[in-house]
Amino acid sequence: METKPVSEIFCAVQGEGPYVGVRQAFVRFVGCNLDCSYCDTPLDEPDHCLFEKVPGSGEFEKLSPMLCASDIEERTRAFVNLHSVSLTGGEPLLHAEFIRGLDLPAPVYLETNMTLPEKAAIVKDSVDYVAGDVKLPEEFEGSNFVEHLERTYKCFRTLQSNQHRDCFCKIVVTSSTKPAEVMDVVEQISDYISCVVLQPVTQHTGATDIRTILSLQENLLEIKNTLIIPQTHKMWGCL
Numbered sequence: 001m002e003t004k005p006v007s008e009i010f011c012a013v014q015g016e017g018p019y020v021g022v023r024q025a026f027v028r029f030v031g032c033n034l035d036c037s038y039c040d041t042p043l044d045e046p047d048h049c050l051f052e053k054v055p056g057s058g059e060f061e062k063l064s065p066m067l068c069a070s071d072i073e074e075r076t077r078a079f080v081n082l083h084s085v086s087l088t089g090g091e092p093l094l095h096a097e098f099i100r101g102l103d104l105p106a107p108v109y110l111e112t113n114m115t116l117p118e119k120a121a122i123v124k125d126s127v128d129y130v131a132g133d134v135k136l137p138e139e140f141e142g143s144n145f146v147e148h149l150e151r152t153y154k155c156f157r158t159l160q161s162n163q164h165r166d167c168f169c170k171i172v173v174t175s176s177t178k179p180a181e182v183m184d185v186v187e188q189i190s191d192y193i194s195c196v197v198l199q200p201v202t203q204h205t206g207a208t209d210i211r212t213i214l215s216l217q218e219n220l221l222e223i224k225n226t227l228i229i230p231q232t233h234k235m236w237g238c239l
């Protein structure tokens with residue numbers, strides 16, 4: 001039976017983006033193909049998967065860090081009244097074939113860095129919501145940014161919004177973010193997404209200047225509905 005590294009399973013509300021506040025089960029896969037400077041999530045293999053059975057209790061059952069599909073299905077079924085199940089990480093698309101085979105208790109909400117187009121094609125009919133990040137050049141020192149952008153556009157084309165799926169774009173904004181680069185990327189993907197979310201970086205030395213981010217929103221609104229939404233779960237200490 002195939003198993004995958006998972007570090008957390010819990011129930012909370014979505015803290016980011018246009019679905020902020022909806023009740024979700026979260027499944028956090030371990031491992032990532034990127035190493036973003038601002039990343040708030042440990043990327044190394046944990047000793048356990050922490051399962052919080054009672055939402056908000058802070059009491060965790062320690063499971064094996066390697067789980068099979070039925071383990072994940074059973075643990076997420078412990079939660080009720082879910083809007084969706086958030087598959088996050090790390091980078092969940094590294095486990096695309098496994099995700100396609102999951103039978104989850106609510107619609108699937110995928111959090112992804114949008115850099116793995118072949119994997120995106122595998123899950124495209126198995127996901128209902130796509131929170132797709134765009135990673136900007138600042139995260140790609142020394143690597144080929146043109147190729148990176150092509151992969152990003154291909155992911156958005158593959159996972160684009162349709163009758164069955166909502167795809168939106170999240171961009172973490174730091175003091176290094178260049179507004180012109182954001183404008184260029186959004187122009188390329190605007191037909192594929194329902195909105196853009198500018199997510200000011202949290203707990204990072206390169207905090208965002210408010211005037212700059214409001215000016216960027218003003219310009220983006222000429223192309224696409226654009227929201228500025230910080231990470232809300234961290235404000236009230238929710239997982």
Ligand SMILES: C[S@@+](CC[C@H](N)C(=O)[O-])C[C@H]1O[C@@H](n2cnc3c(N)ncnc32)[C@H](O)[C@@H]1O
Pocket residue numbers: 032038039040041088089090091092111112113114132133170172199200201202203204231
């Ligand atoms: C940890 S990532 C996992 C999913 C996927 N690897 C990705 O980057 O989209 C989940 C979300 O948290 C965002 N994020 C990570 N660190 C952050 C920080 N310090 N401030 C704001 N957002 C952050 C990411 O940009 C992404 O939208």
Ligand SMILES: Nc1nc2[nH]cc(C(=O)O)c2c(=O)[nH]1
Pocket residue numbers: 012013014015016026041088089111233238239
């Ligand atoms: N409440 C809550 N909302 C979230 N939205 C995206 C998250 C993530 O880490 O992917 C996350 C998370 O870890 N917790």
Ligand code: SF4
Pocket residue numbers: 032033034035036038039040041089090091113
């Ligand atoms: S892609 Fe996501 S999980 Fe990976 S390093 Fe960047 S923010 Fe962290």
Ligand SMILES: [Mg+2]
Pocket residue numbers: 040041
């Ligand atoms: Mg997070």
